[in-house]
Amino acid sequence: MAKIIISCAVTGAIHTPSMSDYLPITPEQIARSSIEAAEAGAAIIHLHARNPADGSPTPDPAVFMNFLPVIKQSTDAVVNITTGGGLTMTLEERLAAPLAARPEMCSLNMGSMNFNISRAGDRIKAWKYPWEKPYLDATDNFIFRNTFKDIEGIVERLGKAHGTRFEFECYDIGHLYNLAYCLDRGIVEPPLFVQSIFGITGGIGAEPRNLLFAKETADRLFGDAYCWSVLAAGRHQMAFTTMAGINGGNVRVGLEDSLYIGKGQLAKSNAEQVAKIRRILEDLSLEIATPAEARAILKLKGGDRVGF
Secondary structure: OOOEEEEEEOOOOOOOOHHOOOOOHHHHHHHHHHHHHHOOOOHHHHHHHHEOOOOOOOOOOHHHHHHHHHHHHHHOOEEOOOOOOOOOHHHHHOOOOOOOOHOOOOEEEEEEOOOOOOOOOOOOOOOOOOHHHHHHHHHHHEEEOHEEEEEEEHHHEEEEEEOOEEEEEEEEEEHHHHHHHHHEEEEEEEOEEEEEEOOEEEEEOOOOHHHHHHHHEEEEEEEEEEEEEEEOHHHHHHHHHHHHOOOOOOOEEEEOOOEEEOEEEEOOOOHHHHHHHHHHHOOOOOOOOOOOHHHHHHHHHHHOOOOO
16 A cells, blocks of 8 residues: 555644644744644644634734744645635635745635534633634634635646645535546646545535545546545544545544544644554554655655745
């Protein structure tokens, strides 16, 4: 079996500061947590930015530039910047940092969808900041926009203009067909790095049969033109990434996707999750890819050709 690429999504834009004291907020925390995750075995670091004053998601390129160079100088890991941003951001806001940074990789969501995280804060008794609860509550009336025109524009402005390649985030089976449409039209080029996502309300559910069906569908649509990866939200994280590894896939963990390391136990760092999935996969006699090997597998342009 091919070596497994571990991605780590360090902070995201879903969880809020009141949910965990271990969620990286400031540029210093994000940089440190990213470096630790890379040292634990993550070949790819997936990044969002947050306002250091209150932990709210921010698209500000200046905030990204406070941690991107530190990560680059301290590790060989591939830097992957979000184009999904935060749930209240416009498309231009979502693209501001990637266009400034010109990274090796960016995430790219493959369809518009209901994206409901309104129940994520149900257990919170006291909120640290006033923005958190309204931010979550509003998502039961929210559509995360990613039209075909949006997708093609992102590929043109980032991929074709700057050589950035993409983590194609597929929250449902239809998103795989959207990606196949883009491949057929020549909008995207192989090898495709397909991230199947399970357990977000509005997307496909976290059931084992869905994971296998997603892989079967991707195999049918893309053949040998893609590399498959899996992430799952919350309590499903480790079970689904383990299943992915057993079935020849790559994996993504990190505090963006789950705040926990075990039942009822908050993860104290991103590195803790990376180390756990690495240990599980290596115990199954699976090999973990280095950043250099991930670059070769995904045909990335190299860390010397980025804008930070």
